[in-house]
Amino acid sequence: MLPKKINGWFSIFGILIMLTAAMQGKTSVTKQAFGQTSDGTAVDVYTLADGKVEARITNYGGIIVSLRTPDREGKLDDVVLGYDTFEGYRTNPAYFGAIIGRYANRIAHGSFQLDGKTYSVPKNDGDNALHGGIRGFNKVVWTAREVKDGIELTYVCKNGDQGFPGTLTTTVRYTLDGGALRIEYSATTDKDTVLNLTNHSYFNLAGQGKGEVLGHIVKIDAARFTPVDATLIPTGELKSVRGTPFDFRTPHAIGERIDANDEQLRLGLGYDHNFVLDHPEGQLAEAALVYEPTTGRTLRVLTTEPGVQLYTGNHLDGSITGKQGIVYKPRFAFCLETQHFPDSPNHPSFPTTELKPGQEFHSVTVFEFSAGSR
Numbered sequence: 403m404l405p406k407k408i409n410g411w412f413s414i415f416g417i418l419i420m421l422t423a424a425m426q427g428k429t430s431v432t433k434q435a436f437g438q439t440s441d442g443t444a445v446d447v448y449t450l451a452d453g454k455v456e457a458r459i460t461n462y463g464g465i466i467v468s469l470r471t472p473d474r475e476g477k478l479d480d481v482v483l484g485y486d487t488f489e490g491y492r493t494n495p496a497y498f499g500a501i502i503g504r505y506a507n508r509i510a511h512g513s514f515q516l517d518g519k520t521y522s523v524p525k526n527d528g529d530n531a532l533h534g535g536i537r538g539f540n541k542v543v544w545t546a547r548e549v550k551d552g553i554e555l556t557y558v559c560k561n562g563d564q565g566f567p568g569t570l571t572t573t574v575r576y577t578l579d580g581g582a583l584r585i586e587y588s589a590t591t592d593k594d595t596v597l598n599l600t601n602h603s604y605f606n607l608a609g610q611g612k613g614e615v616l617g618h619i620v621k622i623d624a625a626r627f628t629p630v631d632a633t634l635i636p637t638g639e640l641k642s643v644r645g646t647p648f649d650f651r652t653p654h655a656i657g658e659r660i661d662a663n664d665e666q667l668r669l670g671l672g673y674d675h676n677f678v679l680d681h682p683e684g685q686l687a688e689a690a691l692v693y694e695p696t697t698g699r700t701l702r703v704l705t706t707e708p709g710v711q712l713y714t715g716n717h718l719d720g721s722i723t724g725k726q727g728i729v730y731k732p733r734f735a736f737c738l739e740t741q742h743f744p745d746s747p748n749h750p751s752f753p754t755t756e757l758k759p760g761q762e763f764h765s766v767t768v769f770e771f772s773a774g775s776r
Contacts, residue, residue, distance in 0.1 A: 428452070429551040429578040436460050437488030443543050445488055448553050454581035455771055463540040464501035464555050464574050465491055466603050468725075469583065471771040474698030479609035481699065481771075483735050486725050496722060496730075497602040500540035501574055502533045504559060504566050505755070506600040507676070507711060507744035510635045514747035516567065516756070517594055523565040528633055533602075535564035539572070540602070552577030552584075561593060568593030568757075582770040589763040596755045597763055598742045600707075604715060604735035607694035607701060611728035615714065615736050616657025621691040622650035622712065624677035628743055629666055635745050636752075640678055648675065653693070656714060656736060671716035672733065676709045676743050683708040683753055686766055690738050702770040705740035708753045713737040740767040 429452040436447040439462070447460045447467060456478070458467040467485075470478045484498040485491055494500065505523070512523045512531040523531035533540065544555035554575045561569045568591040575586040587599045606615050627648050628636040643649040647659035647667060660672050667673070681687035689710045690703040703710070715735040722730045746752040757763050 431548050431553060433548075436462070439543060440492075445543060446546065448546065448548075450552050450576065450578045450583075452551070452578040452580065455578055455583065457576065457578060457583055459553065459576050460488070460491070461544045461546040461555055462488070462491060463494070463542065464544055464576075464601075465494070465540070466499035466576075466583075466601065467491075469603070469769075469771075471581070471699060472773055474773045479697075480725065481605055481607050481610060481701075483604040483606065483610050483724055483730060490724070494540065496604070496718065497533060497540055498724075499601070499603045501544075501555075501599065502602050502739070503539035503572065503599045504534050504564065504570060504595070504597055505531070505747075506533060506598045506602075506739065506741050508532050508633075508635055510633075510745050510748050512565075514596065516596060516747065521565050521567060530633055530635060537564060539599075544574070549575060549577070551579055566595055568595035568759075570595060570597065570757075572599070574599075581772060582768050585767045585769075587763065587765040589757065590759075590761070591757050592759055594756065594758050596747045597757045598746065598755050599763075599765060600711075600739040600741045601767065602737060602739060603769075604737055605692070605701060606735045607692065607699040608697055610725055611730070611734065614657070614731075614733045616655065616660065616733060617695060618656050618736065619653045619693045619695065620650050620656055620712070620736075621653045622677050622710065623680050623687070623689055624710070625651065625680055626678040628676045628678065628709075630669055630675065630744075632669060634670065634674060636676070636743060636749065638749050638751065643677075648673075648677070650677075650690075650712075653691075656733075660714065660733075672714040673712045673736075674714070674716060676711045676741070678743075679705070679708055679710060686768070689740060692736070692738070698773045700772045700774070702768075702772070703738050703740065704766075704768040704770065706764075706766045707740040707742065709741050709743050711737065711739040711741055711744075713739065740765075
């Protein structure tokens, strides 16, 4: 890991939060009004600061609105894409920063079988269901409460919502500690169901909106990935990355091979693929490491999940105007979505995403930030 360096904030408000957290040796949590939904439900945003990182998270969709981290000179910048105000998050077509559920990624033909019964999820990605259907976890207001070093969000999703069986109670806890944002997911159900949760933050370690991420250097702990068909549904194969542009077992710049003559890259318009992590499922271990040379920022991703989706913002087409009026263009960000594999309910050989009554789903992902000298 690169050495950590702590310094500076953007604003007087940020300085006060930073100093308070540093002096107390813990994470401070402040709450502000953020807006309201079309039905008048109040939406809040919570600022978490631990003296090293500042994270702003709203209870609408559990969205990470901003993540400010220092570069090698101690200058803080926001390293996630998004919007300046709540209005942008009402639709949020790119899912910036959101909790994704009930089923992250794709389900082929919007259909799966469970206990001999066929269930249908709304098709919102061609012939497929994407990220939980038309109104997924990213578009609901969660119940929030403060906890030690952060906040906890809870949402009860009723049986049959978006076609999924079972009343599902989900909690997502965000905490800051030592420059790391920890996301802890838990869920229970009263009926057999399927579940796949992730966070969909778009990162640019040079600072949000500061151009393409092709110079970011990536390492992923995966010897295999799941190839896809023309609709980005896994074929079922677990393919070796050896000799392909998907081999990130040693560090490579994102842009080094992204335009290679490779069918999978053509299908995804770049990287939009699930990597099969080498560590055992359920064990918190490093999944990926990303380094941005101009700022010295490093992002280390740890997870208990069996997979991680590398997505390089291929569908950011200039139609979205984000923070500070910046137009987001292709490859302006990357995502590392820790997850179970896409379309797992239709692939019995993949790690199961089934959750039964009496069981508790539990998953942890950590985004750990640092910065070092050249």
